[in-house]
Amino acid sequence: MNAAHRKRHAAQLRSSGFEDGPALTVQSTDGDIPHGRELSFAWLAGTVVTGLTSVLLMGAALYIAFEGRDTFSTPYRALHISAPAEAGLTPTDISSKSERARPVTQTRSELEVIEAGIRELIDGRAIIRNQPFIRLRATLATAATALSEDVPAYDPVAILNATQPIEAAQAAGEGNTDIYGADVEGEVAVRLAAMPMTFAPPAAIDDALAGEFVRLTLESAYSDIDAPVLAYAASGPTIRELGEAEEGSLVTGVAENVTVMPKTTRLDEAQLGRTERIFTVKERSPLTDVMRRNGFNDVEIKAISATLKNVFTRDLRPGERLRILLGPANNGTTLSPYRMSIYAHDSETDVDLHAVTVALTDKGQYVVSMAPPEMEFPEEDTEEVNVANLPSIYRSIWETGRKHDLSDETITRIIGMFAYDLDMTKRIAPGDAIEILKTAPDAEGRQDLLYVALTLGSTKRELYRFVTPDGVADFYDPSGETGKRFLVRRPLEGGGTLRSRFGYRIHPIFKSRKLHTGVDLAARTGTPIYAAGDGVVQLVGWQSGYGNKIEVQHVNGYETAYGHMSRFADGIKPGTRVRQGQIIGYVGSTGYSTGPHLHFEILINGNLVDPLSVKLPRENSLADQYRSQFGQVVAQINDLMQKDPAPVAVAASE
Missing domain, CATH: 3.10.450.350 (Nuclear Transport Factor 2; Chain: A,)
Structure with a gap:
């Protein structure tokens, strides 16, 4: 470096704030505060000691504040606990209320035994006797524990086998339970006989007065005066009258197929x-x-x-x-x-x-x-x-059922009965509940499930057991229809993971706003794909962005389509008749796809609909000739669900 360059470099350093000065020295005046570039070992030692003292004092203060506990527990030898006789109880002051960072919800868990008189035929004689029934009312579990740790993975198609009608020979009873409202003392024999004519009640009104009553009733029904109208006539203003009374008013009905759900994170994104x-x-x-x-x-x-x-x-x-x-x-x-x-x-x-x-x-x-x-x-x-702990409907029903000693077979059937209407992978909400009624175990330990109700949010779904004369038992809602749908909404093993819903979205490949014509259910490559319902295969082959695709024609204008398959199942070709739950192909990522998944579509009369929310028809309904008897069964079960439990046979569960 030449002299000119050194001068220029020195000038730049001085302009930046650097200056020439003497080196640091430890020759400071003893006892005085060091100045400038002086160092004092005494002052340095004092600063270090002061810092260590502060750390120790702060640690001692925290130790006292936490009562010496550094974990949730304290070793037994350090507590000096003495156990008084029998219970080892020490009083605890509960006058002050602790703070809670999370909301608290009430839980309900009632497993009760109730009794009612039932009528049954024994050796050709009708006998009325008391029979116990087991009734469960409980809120669905809001956290998954070891009780449901080993439950089978959710597979909507496998549930089909659990919802098949029950042959009466497989059940504890042979038919519908004929329940009388009141308890009986011992057994009462019932004998049927013709009623003598002398038992007929005396006439309270003659024919002339009855005819006059009818005439006056009809006249008042069609007159212009303000008189009572027929019982089935409308008593309020009509929709037309409401519209004329307030110009521009809009009378709306009830929007169907609309569900309002709070936005939550996916199950696999939240930490417990x-x-x-x-x-x-x-x-x-x-x-x-x-x-x-x-x-x-x-x-x-x-x-x-x-x-x-x-x-x-x-x-x-x-x-x-x-x-x-x-x-x-x-x-x-x-x-x-x-x-x-x-x-x-x-x-x-x-x-x-x-x-x-x-x-x-x-x-x-x-x-x-x-x-x-x-x-x-x-x-x-x-x-x-804790929102992160809320389990899926599927997991919560398992957890609740095992908590109340329901058999795995019963829990599987309960899930299967509601799986057609509900997305079992959705989280429950606090306060969701389940109600169950079943018979007490017979001599062989078998029980009949008579009634199940599932309350999710403000919607209550009820299913009643009914046995038809051919000895087949199935479950029906109050209107006499089964909970089964003739199409499965998530037709692949395990149900897949929902990655993309029906509707407009930004296409993951083309980055433009397009209508997503179905739902994407992600799963591993090779996962079996099932036919959503009985039907005839219309298309098997490659189709544009769908890759390997299958189309199935069902009855009444319904069609389903399955895209991005890795391969087709053996024997699947156009014209093949398939049944619900039959394997038709395997998950892949062919066509326009960013990963292995099933693209599933439902069309009704050629129009695309949302597979997860569209209202699907029931698979079957109760025949009209059984509706009257079914109505009696519904009324009897409803009475039992309102009945007080037996005073000496309460079996409440925690």
Whole structure:
């Protein structure tokens, strides 16, 4: 570097704020504040000591604030808990209400035994006797636990087999249950005989007066005076009169096939979070049974029982409360119990007493722990609502059914009966509920499912069991139609994952706004695709952007189309007659596609419709000659659903 360049470089440094100065020195005056480029080891040591002292003081303050706890639990040896006789109870002040970051919803869980008189034929004689029925009313589970961890994957087509009509020989009963409204003492024999003429009631009015009554009634019905009209005549203004009374008014009807749903994230996008469940014990029960019904698996139950063996060994009593904190399990798809507290309620002082708490440590072990933060217990059982924890309708029904000891076969049938009307992959909402009525087990342990009602939002769907004279039992809604549809809305194994709905969208390949003529259901390449309903194959081959495509013609102007297949099933060609649930091809990504999926379309009289929301016709209806008898069955079951439970046979479940 030459002299001119060095001068120019020095000038640039000076203009940037740099200046020549002496080096740093440790020769500062002892005891004085160091200045400029002086360093003092004494002052440096003092600064470091001050910083360390501040950190220690702050750590001590936090330790005291958290009562020395660095996890959910504290080792038993550090608590010095003494267990008083029998219960080991210590009073807990619940005067202050704890803060809750999430909304809380009431839960309902009632498994009751009711009795009613039924009429049955025994050796040609009609006998009326009491028979118990089991009635369940419960809110659908808002969190998935170990109870439903091993349920089969949702497969809408496989459910077809579970919804087939039941042969009477397979059921516990041979026909419809003939229920009388009142209970009977013992057994009452019924004998039919002709009614003597002397039993006819005396005439209360003669023919002349009856004729005059009819004449006056007809005259008043057609006169211009303000007189009573026929019972079936309209009593209010007509639509025409309403329109004339208010010019420009619009009288609207009820919009069908429209569902308003809150926008939520997809199930696979949300992370599970913690939630707290509080419920009251209805009857004396072993703690292990109660834990099993609330999502504890066998390993957890064994670990907790071993932890409590020297602290809490008795059964749970009526009125006692359990407070369970649930959090994400290791598998990431279910909730696992993090903490469980038991409280006893003193009815005389109206105080809940903390008995014991067990909690999960960071090492994955359950230990006896300190009581959780105090709270005011509500009158009803409750559970925190964590949106990330809300399961699908399918998973929630499984969770609720197993919680109340329903057999897997019964749960599968219940899901199958509603799968035609509902998208079982949608999340439930807090407050959604299920009601079930079934017969008590017979000598062989078999039961008949008589009634199922599913309430989702403001819509209640009811299905009643009815046996036709040919001995076949099926389930019908109050209007006498089955819950089955003649087309399946998601015709592939597992139902697929909805990636794109029907309607206008930005095309993923052409980046322009186009009408999406069906729904895209993503699945692995090679996943079986089924015929949505019985029909005749019209097209098998390559078609423009659809790639490998199949079209099936159904009855009454219905058509279905299946696109982007990797290959067709053997034997599928134009003219082939297929049945609902038959494999016709396999998922692929042929044609204009960004990944393996099924593009599924439904056409009605040549017009494209939304496969997931269009109102589809029922597969079959009850014959007219059975409607009267079916109406009696509906009325009898409705009476049982309103009937008070048996006073000595309540079997409420937690």
